[in-house]
Amino acid sequence: MKHHYFLITIAVIAFSIASCKNDKKVIIPTDCTEVHWSYDGITDGQDKWVDLCTGYSDCGGQSQSPVNISGAIPDLTLPGLDFNYSSTTTEIENNGHTIEFVCEAGSELTIGTKTYQLLQFHYHAKSEHQVDGLYHPLEVHFVHNESDTAYAVVGVFFEPGEENELFTEFLAHFPTEKGTYTDTTEINLAGLLPENKSFYHYSGSLTTPPCSEVVNWYVLKNEISASATQIAQFEGILKNNYRNIKNLNGRTIYSRDE
Numbered sequence: 392m393k394h395h396y397f398l399i400t401i402a403v404i405a406f407s408i409a410s411c412k413n414d415k416k417v418i419i420p421t422d423c424t425e426v427h428w429s430y431d432g433i434t435d436g437q438d439k440w441v442d443l444c445t446g447y448s449d450c451g452g453q454s455q456s457p458v459n460i461s462g463a464i465p466d467l468t469l470p471g472l473d474f475n476y477s478s479t480t481t482e483i484e485n486n487g488h489t490i491e492f493v494c495e496a497g498s499e500l501t502i503g504t505k506t507y508q509l510l511q512f513h514y515h516a517k518s519e520h521q522v523d524g525l526y527h528p529l530e531v532h533f534v535h536n537e538s539d540t541a542y543a544v545v546g547v548f549f550e551p552g553e554e555n556e557l558f559t560e561f562l563a564h565f566p567t568e569k570g571t572y573t574d575t576t577e578i579n580l581a582g583l584l585p586e587n588k589s590f591y592h593y594s595g596s597l598t599t600p601p602c603s604e605v606v607n608w609y610v611l612k613n614e615i616s617a618s619a620t621q622i623a624q625f626e627g628i629l630k631n632n633y634r635n636i637k638n639l640n641g642r643t644i645y646s647r648d649e
């Protein structure tokens with residue numbers, strides 16, 4: 392009889408260990424199309440992005456963005472940023488994560504021998520990049536690509552100051568909930584860039600899933616101003632849509648002054 396109890400006890404222990412192991416096993420879905428993610432959700436927040444589906448595996452990579460920009464190394468051999476933005480109409484989309492301004496084809500950014508097409512721009516509140524450990528209230532990302540594996544994203548910080556006329560035009564039409572607004576007015580995007588295009592440069596990733604490590608980052612040193620009221624209006628629609636700072640993991644940040 393004792394022998395039986397012993398065997399049963401062993402079986403129960405073995406079963407418990409096996410179930411524990413099963414509980415801990417993370418099954419990552421292969422399909423990302425229906426996956427929802429957020430910045431601070433308990434189950435789908437930024438620390439969980441990497442486990443949401445296999446297509447988001449880059450989110451746990453070694454060359455992620457954003458980063459804290461500090462100790463940049465001046466590099467005079469870096470080509471400058473040559474913006475050839477034409478007037479464009481935009482489709483303003485609130486996708487729940489940001490407000491995205493989808494631009495017409497035809498605006499380009501040339502850097503050395505490469506020419507990238509402007510796809511869209513959008514904003515994060517607070518900024519995603521830090522400079523010497525400090526955040527700005529707002530950062531706009533101008534997303535360009537040359538191919539699916541070569542992106543150039545230009546980050547522009549906004550600081551409270553004079554009112555930004557272009558923003559006034561946009562703000563009137565911001566969808567406050569998920570949805571799209573198509574504006575028929577042509578806008579000159581150059582008004583969203585500072586005159587001096589000095590920049591910091593490093594290699595990184597998209598800052599939202601799938602976090603692909605395909606981005607040449609150009610973060611402009613000079614800020615653009617928007618009034619405190621305008622910044623508050625942006626925040627009123629969407630805020631805290633920024634990813635936490637990632638480690639450089641040996642990457643170098645370069646800088647070029649104009």
Ligand SMILES: [Zn+2]
Pocket residue numbers: 513514515532598
């Ligand atoms: Zn962005």
